[in-house]
Amino acid sequence: MRIAAACLILAAALPLPLPAQDQVPADRAEIGLSFAPVVKSAAPAVVNIYASRIVAQRRSPFAADPFFSQFFDFGQTVPRVQNSLGSGVILGADGIVVSNFHVVGGAEDIRVVLADRREFEGRVILADEAADLAVIRLDGAENLPALDLADSDLVEVGDLVLAIGNPFGIGQTVTSGIVSGLARAGGDMGRGRGYFIQTDAAINPGNSGGALVDTAGRLLGINTSILTRSGGSNGIGFAIPSNLVAQYVAQAEAGAARFARPWSGIEVQPVDAGMAEALGLNAPGGVMIRQIHPESPFAKAGLGAGDVVISIDGHPVDGPQELDYRLATLGPGGTAAVRYWRDGGEAEAELALDPAPKNAGADELRINLGTPLDGLGVASLGPALIERLGLPLSAEGVVVTEVAGRARRTQLQPGDVLIAVNGRPIREPADLATVAALPTRLWQIEFLRGGRRAVIRLSGG
Template sequence: MIRAVLIALTLVLGSQATAETRVPQSQAEISLGFAPLVKQAAPAVVNIYAKIVTQARARTPFSNDPFFDDFFRNFANPRPRVQNSLGSGVILSADGIVVSNYHVVGMATEIRVVTTDRREYGAQVVLADQASDLAILRLEGAEDLPYLNLRDSDEVEVGELALAIGNPFGVGQTVSSGIISGLARTGTGTGEGFGYYIQTDAPINPGNSGGALIDVNGDLIGINTRILSRSGGSNGIGFAIPANLVREFLHQARDGAEAFQRPWAGMSGQPLDGDLAASLGMDLPEGMVISELHPESPFAKAGFRVGDVVIAVDGEPVNSPSEMVFRMTIAGLGDTSEVVRLRDGKREVIAVAMYSAPDEPAAEPVQLGEKSRLPGLTVARINPKTITELQLPLSAEGVAVADPGPYGARVGLQRGDVLLAINGDVVMQPADVAEILKESGRWMALDLLRRGQRVSLRARL
């Protein structure tokens, strides 16, 4: 136990850039613990208070009835409701650039940021992405703020000491210690995230979201984002978004991006298990086998095909679709990545271009006007861009619903539905929808594909 403490203190006290690694020299140094490290890093972690306005439906006598509640879902008058969100953030630059979680500030109408010395700032979201659960804020009128440096999160190792800093349960800034418990955790989160995380046993609780996970040098390893818990409290399994992804967000925010852009893979795949690896002649299961490939995919254009195994991207192993998305995302747009491919037992390094999903052929979105049978309905041609935005199957073709609008939602349409026919007339392009609806009578029949299943909707207009 004493030896472990001495090792920990050696790392902490030797973490200063100008100091050498050494054992504690006195009882006073031993009693300091993590105090020097906390004094260095804590001022760069802020509390965030966000106000979110949501539209809540008015209660009806049928609200508790599963059937009638669903039936009246789109007819009850919505009422605005204010929700207050509490979370944390990390300052990344002296001029007031802050990173937090999307689920803390992404939908906020008003954001207030409070530093450890009780200074308060208004803040605006400059870049946010729900899928990655990250948001970049700019503080109004901020200057000369303390900030944390980003560490290369690919260098982080299991077993390293780590500190989590945030504002759990709104009690004020709190520091908890632990180690890095795991890397490249996928499929362990909830919500909209891609599920690629650093795992730590440093206690993380509600309110820690958006806070810092730092190493013994005071550098940012990741942004605390979620826990694995049935009770809602920390039980030693917490997850942080790696700093390398934060760095890409910071770059795009500084470049003025209005929406976060990530390279398009244009493929689907699955991890290799023992049996699948053996069938491919591999001694050990590693990599991800390609099961579907869009013809416009950068991998298809680089010569990949279904059945190939992707082993690594830019020197880092890839064992799942989530890892593939992460590796491509931090590679950034406009460059190429070195991808290791396994085919017929032979490994080869291939350069793959990193570009966003192309809008070709043009999506040509059409929004129906007020005089239409379904005013507000927006449809678009399916192409790689709409496939990505609407999360459609790679094989999807035709015309998709980008926004059902209020009337389309009432008849049962959903975002991402692929329209096949209206009143028996086949839908070939977006403009067809408006033309067909002009001729429809009091009844309307919609045939569509929803998550691969054929669905028929009938409605009286």
């Protein structure tokens, strides 16, 4: 009895349990309780995108072969509808959505479904395959939920992030993780030649174009790719930083038809330990200018081959993709401070953020003379074409800009630099027009592709 009485007295002394309460985390330490407030804030601005495009499918696998196509007629291609599924992020209450180029690029029909199941027709108003970004305008949209942009330059490895998208088409899904790396660039890490934020938040097929958000529900990046050998998420995903996204949105809203970025006019290589020691640098860093175009803004700022670019606008530059990224986020117009290393010391110059100049000789010429070259567009090489086609700075001569009509038989591609046709040198577009007008049944086209010399032979008058 004494034990029972003691238990009663002890129970009476203990406080009664309090009912559970819903509470928004007050700081980063409390975020471990739940991500629900962040999801409720950000998820309505993440959309599902259904896009369809018509692609040409060849009847025979040998139809695209440059050898067999000379001797056999494989007939015309068959149109086929190709569907794609991805995600997007609303960044403007008036219907501005950002996604990946590989989700909506070339699409003829775009349907955007919001988290609340509302649907809108969309159209691409600005797209860039190199950066794998596209800006979409939703028809008839207003007062939509939109995400604020975070400053992606302030993100640090270890920061908590959420990835929101539509993986595998199963519906809107949220995964969590951390920023596991910064300044990841190109190669096997993703499409294009981009510069990425790396995360271990699961990103799977269908997540492309979705949001990578911070713990305040702001957009840190657009999820674009995964590094995988199995086809699923292996814990390494990549997102395009929000500062670059902001520049694309700004240009799209200003009515730009093509994304404009400042031209560097230089070819660079990262500085490794051996180069740093030879140059007198305390540690590896920066990029050394290997080649510079005479019209480059860097040349006009006083830099030359052998100089090491350390930073642009106060941000370190340690690779070619990082250089392109820094220039792209600044946008064309105005100036930026560039710090560089020369002769054992640092110096600073003012860099003009100008696009690649166009020269008068870059006007395009199209062949239409009743020959196998009909439909071939060519132009003299200038800085603007060199940048657009990704050619070496030293490239000169006549470049292929378009291949259409009968010229498709030649298997030439935009970016090929013509050397000679039927043994006659091609130094300017007029030379090609002259050769194409001469009667002949056999054609021999010499050209450069990717720095390698190649020859195409075909028959036809």
